[in-house]
Amino acid sequence: MNPYMSHDARILEVKDLTPREKLFTLRFVDPEVGANFSFRPGQFVIVDVRGFGEFPISLCSSPTRKGYLQLCIRKAGRMTKFIHGMKEGDIIGIRGPYGNGFPMERMEGSNLILVAGGLGMAPLRSVLWYAIDTGKYGHVHLFYGTKAYEDILFRDEVIHLLKHGEAMNCSVKLAYEVESPSCIYLERGFSDRVCRGVVTDLFRGEEFNVNNTYALICGPPVMYRFVIRELLDRRLSPGRIYMTLERRMRCGVGKCGHCIVGTSVSIKYICQDGPVFTYWDALSTRGLI
Amino acid sequence: MRYIKLPSENFGKFFNSLREWGRVYGPVKKGKVYSFQEVGDPAEMALDYNRTMLPPKKFFVGPRETILRLKNGHWEEETNVEPTVLFGLHSCDIHGLKILDGVYLNEPVDPYYLRRREATLIVGISCMPDEYCFCKSLGTHFAMDGFDLFLHELPDGWLVRIGSVRGHEIAWRHGELFEEVTDEDLANFREFEERRANSFRRELPQGGLADMLDLAYNSPVWKKYAEICLGCGNCNMVCPTCRCYEVCDRWTDAYGAVRERRYDSCFMENHGLVAGGHNFRPTRLDRFRHRYYCKSYFDPSAGYNCVGCGRCDEFCPAKIEHVGVLEEVRGSLQ
Ligand SMILES: Cc1cc2nc3c(=O)[nH]c(=O)nc-3n(C[C@H](O)[C@H](O)[C@H](O)COP(=O)(O)OP(=O)(O)OC[C@H]3O[C@@H](n4cnc5c(N)ncnc54)[C@H](O)[C@@H]3O)c2cc1C
Ligand code: SF4
Ligand code: SF4
Ligand code: FES
Numbered sequence: 001m002n003p004y005m006s007h008d009a010r011i012l013e014v015k016d017l018t019p020r021e022k023l024f025t026l027r028f029v030d031p032e033v034g035a036n037f038s039f040r041p042g043q044f045v046i047v048d049v050r051g052f053g054e055f056p057i058s059l060c061s062s063p064t065r066k067g068y069l070q071l072c073i074r075k076a077g078r079m080t081k082f083i084h085g086m087k088e089g090d091i092i093g094i095r096g097p098y099g100n101g102f103p104m105e106r107m108e109g110s111n112l113i114l115v116a117g118g119l120g121m122a123p124l125r126s127v128l129w130y131a132i133d134t135g136k137y138g139h140v141h142l143f144y145g146t147k148a149y150e151d152i153l154f155r156d157e158v159i160h161l162l163k164h165g166e167a168m169n170c171s172v173k174l175a176y177e178v179e180s181p182s183c184i185y186l187e188r189g190f191s192d193r194v195c196r197g198v199v200t201d202l203f204r205g206e207e208f209n210v211n212n213t214y215a216l217i218c219g220p221p222v223m224y225r226f227v228i229r230e231l232l233d234r235r236l237s238p239g240r241i242y243m244t245l246e247r248r249m250r251c252g253v254g255k256c257g258h259c260i261v262g263t264s265v266s267i268k269y270i271c272q273d274g275p276v277f278t279y280w281d282a283l284s285t286r287g288l289i
Numbered sequence: 290m291r292y293i294k295l296p297s298e299n300f301g302k303f304f305n306s307l308r309e310w311g312r313v314y315g316p317v318k319k320g321k322v323y324s325f326q327e328v329g330d331p332a333e334m335a336l337d338y339n340r341t342m343l344p345p346k347k348f349f350v351g352p353r354e355t356i357l358r359l360k361n362g363h364w365e366e367e368t369n370v371e372p373t374v375l376f377g378l379h380s381c382d383i384h385g386l387k388i389l390d391g392v393y394l395n396e397p398v399d400p401y402y403l404r405r406r407e408a409t410l411i412v413g414i415s416c417m418p419d420e421y422c423f424c425k426s427l428g429t430h431f432a433m434d435g436f437d438l439f440l441h442e443l444p445d446g447w448l449v450r451i452g453s454v455r456g457h458e459i460a461w462r463h464g465e466l467f468e469e470v471t472d473e474d475l476a477n478f479r480e481f482e483e484r485r486a487n488s489f490r491r492e493l494p495q496g497g498l499a500d501m502l503d504l505a506y507n508s509p510v511w512k513k514y515a516e517i518c519l520g521c522g523n524c525n526m527v528c529p530t531c532r533c534y535e536v537c538d539r540w541t542d543a544y545g546a547v548r549e550r551r552y553d554s555c556f557m558e559n560h561g562l563v564a565g566g567h568n569f570r571p572t573r574l575d576r577f578r579h580r581y582y583c584k585s586y587f588d589p590s591a592g593y594n595c596v597g598c599g600r601c602d603e604f605c606p607a608k609i610e611h612v613g614v615l616e617e618v619r620g621s622l623q
Binding site: 001002003004005006008050051052053054074076077080091093220221246247248250251253254255256257258260261262263264265266267286287 | 356357359362363364366392393395397398399400498499500502503506531532533534535536537538540546548550553555560561562563564565567569579581582583585586587
């Protein structure tokens with residue numbers, strides 16, 4: 001079996017999420033490949049646009065919802081621009097899933113705090129739906145920080161949970177940076193849960209039971225330090241703070257060397273040892289965050 | 290291990306017998322440097338070479354190679370490999386290949402590497418260190434496995450260590466070329482190894498090295514050298530254990546494309562660049578330090594990512610010396 005060979009997947013649907021991000025719903029052409037494809041939230045695949053190249057993308061659908069995969073892809077450069085031009089029915093290649101993913105079994109029974117910044121919402125959406133669908137977790141908090149109303153990924157779902165989340169044991173808090181009528185409207189309706197500011201502002205006044213809580217973070221590199229400080233201030237153990245990290249990746253399977261970080265005492269491959277790490281890993285491996 | 294003796298007068302015949310196995314590549318002098326080239330006659334080889342510029346990794350992961358070929362919208366695997374004999378590998382290079390094995394033969398197995406590894410016969414040869422070698426301090430100056438045959442120089446021939454079934458079969462098929470090893474041969478072998486062990490001029494004391502380096506993360510020594518370094522990436526290209534590769538697709542005509550991989554270097558600015566222009570190692574200092582940390586990482590099952598071959602020193606245009614940097618960084622702690 002050649003690990004660099006991708007499987008054909010058909011684009012079932014392309015949906016605009018924001019001006020920059022599209023949601024691609026895919027299904028493997030070979031039903032056997034589809035049936036054998038299982039993953040856990042936090043894992044990623046390598047998308048192969050044949051003749052143009054490959055790039056890593058997190059799975060943003062939940063493994064509880066079978067028969068399809070979803071990828072939320074931001075137009076960031078050459079290849080992602082190319083895939084943004086693709087249509088329903090087109091074929092792309094998918095290989096994976098890769099990486100360790102979040103330890104969903106270990107966290108069963110605990111409360112989850114999902115902290116998403118921008119595109120970081122993509123992998124955390126997989127956790128969110130997994131937790132809601134399985135019902136095996138305590139309370140699920142989603143703290144989500146975005147630039148503007150237009151940038152809220154999965155806006156319908158987020159607003160739905162903002163309104164009706166309690167029935168699903170889930171609460172949502174939203175921070176935005178750029179003011180707009182829609183945001184002000186949201187803020188009026190949910191003054192305790194929507195505010196202008198950055199994602200760390202959502203922690204104000206929040207306390208949680210640190211012995212029964214895990215935090216899962218995903219966002220731009222600058223966000224980690226600030227969010228982690230909020231969590232440590234509340235005495236959450238570094239071993240209960242999970243974060244998913246990004247690096248340039250070529251192979252996804254520990255060969256190409258691009259994602260290596262660390263020093264003489266600890267080296268990690270983000271593609272295989274991660275992309276999910278604990279804050280303890282970051283303390284013991286320099287350069288991780 | 291099995292030991293046999295190849296008398297000097299049979300060397301030519303032995304060499305020719307290897308050509309039945311596959312194309313033979315050995316160390317050849319080109320201008321001032323040595324390189325592994327195809328050889329038809331043993332006289333073309335420089336068996337007393339110090340080191341080749343590119344290590345033997347070029348036979349297993351090429352500087353640039355096609356891995357997939359696009360036909361009618363589908364990838365086809367590139368599978369052609371030729372039986373090859375690598376003649377005259379030094380022990381450090383054999384250790385270098387073992388480190389690459391640990392990467393490429395680990396699950397998921399890289400099929401290109403595996404096929405070439407299987408199709409390649411490795412014949413090692415004993416050597417004398419020059420001013421750049423420090424393999425002895427890393428324990429890579431003697432190979433116990435990772436070869437099919439290993440030739441040790443004797444005054445009147447070669448003491449051959451047989452390292453694999455394949456090596457045994459070759460020696461067996463040409464049994465008339467070999468003799469049993471005598472006590473005198475063994476004494477000569479020991480004498481050579483002793484002389485060799487005493488010839489090392491460069492040493493890398495490893496005691497607590499990894500921890501020291503980690504503690505010295507902010508040492509000004511990194512900065513000093515990062516300023517001298519040209520960022521050319523030569524040290525990566527010539528290193529037998531450096532293996533970063535970049536991948537890109539290239540159209541060959543309107544209907545077909547190939548996916549190629551080629552050597553990459555962590556000294557290149559875009560090595561740590563991700564979407565949106567964020568760079569995880571933006572400065573020369575970050576990149577310089579990263580290479581030293583990567584090479585000095587100690588894997589309990591595979592050892593260091595450096596085998597002490599001295600290539601990075603010999604081929605560094607800025608004359609930066611690997612051991613010198615490590616020792617200075619360690620010294621900066623005290
Ligand atoms: C584990 C992981 C999960 C990711 N999940 C998502 C996701 O869910 N949604 C999303 O939109 N993006 C995600 N990304 C980022 C995405 O891979 C990059 O945006 C994409 O590779 C950019 O490619 P490009 O050719 O369009 O960009 P360009 O800027 O044109 O890229 C130039 C080159 O750099 C490479 N490159 C740039 N950034 C990265 C990167 N971060 N990783 C690997 N190679 C890179 C490209 O492949 C390309 O060859 C993820 C990255 C990682 C590592
Ligand atoms: S780091 Fe230098 S001395 Fe060590 S294996 Fe690589 S090229 Fe040889
Ligand atoms: S070969 Fe020398 S100058 Fe070039 S990148 Fe390596 S250390 Fe720097
Ligand atoms: S992506 Fe190639 S080693 Fe991690």
